Amino acid sequence: MKLAEGKEKFIEAWGKLGSEWGINRTMAQVHALLLISPEALTTEEIMAELSISRGNANMTVRDLMDWGLVEKQHKTGERKEYFYAEKDTWVIARQVAKERKKRELDPVLKILNQLSEVTGDVKDPAYKTFKTSVANINKLANNVNKTLETMLKAEENWFFGTVMKILK
């Protein structure tokens, strides 16, 4: 396979994966493009490579910066803004985990806590089932939360290395 075809496949695959995980397809594609680009790119170049509009390119790049996955670069003597992606995949994975934890897990944990306060008749099966389910999900969510927090602090080798050792 040639590089041009490989690039295309990579961008497509990353976009698809992103959309399956609740990340907008274009955002994932722009990220993919920057990931495999040795140089920082301008909005114009992103627009041309992916055939997307100026507005879309601008919004997407801004979202990627919000996620901490892309940064601006200013070249001296140039007016244009250049964008480049963090290339270390472990840093990327942590950044994504951090953002999703903040946006999704944290609010759910909050609601689960509120739901632990629900009062009712201990003889009522509906109440009992509700209580048990909420308690179980709470426990799991807290375990996931703790694991994520550790991951956010950890180095890749340590994290997978240690887990791997236990796994065999």
Place this chain on the structure above:
Amino acid sequence: MKLAEGKEKFIEAWGKLGSEWGINRTMAQVHALLLISPEALTTEEIMAELSISRGNANMTVRDLMDWGLVEKQHKTGERKEYFYAEKDTWVIARQVAKERKKRELDPVLKILNQLSEVTGDVKDPAYKTFKTSVANINKLANNVNKTLETMLKAEENWFFGTVMKILK
């Protein structure tokens, strides 16, 4: 907070979380409803509780069965089909992980392998960056894959227990 309000909040929160994770909102809501229901429910009851159409209820229940999260129950002497959800959250988490691994991670791993075959000029920065990025993502994806496979086989206490022990 009263049970009725708690139920509503729970169903809403589960639905929102689902949609953020690429799982259809209604599917997550039906799952939530069955999770906190002490008895198996009929299509009619699901329709009524969530105010959704017959077609939608039927499709959704079928999807949940495909995911291995819900099962049919036949009550003797009754024509109607009843549906109930697996209540053990660790089993649910594993089931979801299994399904998403199959649908999403496995295809990506396959493409990444193809992309390792891309040939080009070793002096070309575009080629070098492409190769490095693909190799790094490959490594991470394989680590995630191995961890998931272990999780799929593991017991909750063992999995989190062991990880937790290392974490402090």
Place this chain on the structure above:
DNA sequence: ATAAACTTTCAAAAAGTTTTGAAAGTTTAA
């Protein structure tokens, strides 16, 4: 064999999300 009870399908409609592109805004150099 029939009809009642129930389930499934699927085309069309509704809802939700993403993209466009032109206009407005901002920054810079001279």
Place this chain on the structure above:
DNA sequence: TTAAACTTTCAAAACTTTTTGAAAGTTTAT
């Protein structure tokens, strides 16, 4: 200050996904 170079915004359009509900299909009891 001006105008050129560039970035941002946002309402409307395009696209995607989900939902509806009526019709078709299936099963069961008699």
